[in-house]
Amino acid sequence: MPMNLTRLFAKAPLINPSLLACDFAHLAREIRSAEEAGAHILHLDIMDGHFVPNLSIGIPIVEAIRRSTPLPLDVHLMLDEPERYVEPFRKAGADLLTVHIEVLPDPRPLLDRIRRLGAVPGLTLTPPTPVETLLPFVKECGIVLTMSVMPGFGGQQFDTAAPEKIRAIAETVSPGTLISVDGGINVDTIRSCAAAGANTFVAGTAFFGAEDRKTRMRDLLVACESQPG
Ligand code: DX5
Numbered sequence: 001m002p003m004n005l006t007r008l009f010a011k012a013p014l015i016n017p018s019l020l021a022c023d024f025a026h027l028a029r030e031i032r033s034a035e036e037a038g039a040h041i042l043h044l045d046i047m048d049g050h051f052v053p054n055l056s057i058g059i060p061i062v063e064a065i066r067r068s069t070p071l072p073l074d075v076h077l078m079l080d081e082p083e084r085y086v087e088p089f090r091k092a093g094a095d096l097l098t099v100h101i102e103v104l105p106d107p108r109p110l111l112d113r114i115r116r117l118g119a120v121p122g123l124t125l126t127p128p129t130p131v132e133t134l135l136p137f138v139k140e141c142g143i144v145l146t147m148s149v150m151p152g153f154g155g156q157q158f159d160t161a162a163p164e165k166i167r168a169i170a171e172t173v174s175p176g177t178l179i180s181v182d183g184g185i186n187v188d189t190i191r192s193c194a195a196a197g198a199n200t201f202v203a204g205t206a207f208f209g210a211e212d213r214k215t216r217m218r219d220l221l222v223a224c225e226s227q228p229g
């Protein structure tokens with residue numbers, strides 16, 4: 001089934017737990033806990049050991065996650081050759097597929113292909129990449145993701161230059177686009193991102209590391225509705 005972006009957007013602001021920070025020995029239980037805490041979407045980090053100096057989960061695990069939850073799956077492809085993998089990840093159950101501008105001088109054909117596969121196309125950029133490289137293509141996206149850490153690992157410190165990029169993206173996207181931010185999001189850093197126009201917040205450590213995830217989810221949502229202090 002094609003993903004219904006309008007329905008998902010209507011629930012924004014969205015907290016998007018990143019499974020990279022969960023206990024993979026109890027994957028189904030961790031997913032259930034995210035559902036019970038009120039997550040509307042799940043973020044899955046896919047790495048190839050080339051684009052980023054790390055490896056994570058692959059297609060069979062995404063299939064297993066798909067079987068265990070009705071939540072939309074937001075798949076972040078940290079890969080040198082995303083064009084080789086969008087179809088298998090869509091088949092595995094990805095609802096949103098986000099690719100990196102750094103490996104795609106012209107991302108339009110791939111964004112188009114993702115859309116034709118029935119998924120929401122997304123673009124992202126790493127902290128050293130100027131936002132201007134991405135802006136010409138954001139109207140072709142259903143989700144635009146600003147990375148606020150170097151991709152590859154959870155638990156890193158938030159890049160304070162991210163809100164400025166988010167603001168530029170928010171001024172350029174079409175209405176109804178998910179404006180997402182990924183890396184070092186917590187109850188403090190979420191404020192400046194929300195104020196800049198983000199409506200979707202990936203949270204790995206801040207969500208799965210919380211003793212009480214329901215309370216953490218609520219605190220993140222309250223923080224993103226309040227202005228930066
Ligand atoms: C990093 C990933 C992130 C990561 C975020 O490469 O893209 O999604 O899981 O983790 P935290 O929220 O811990 O910074």
Ligand code: ZN
Nearest residue numbers: 043045076182
């Ligand atoms: Zn990610």
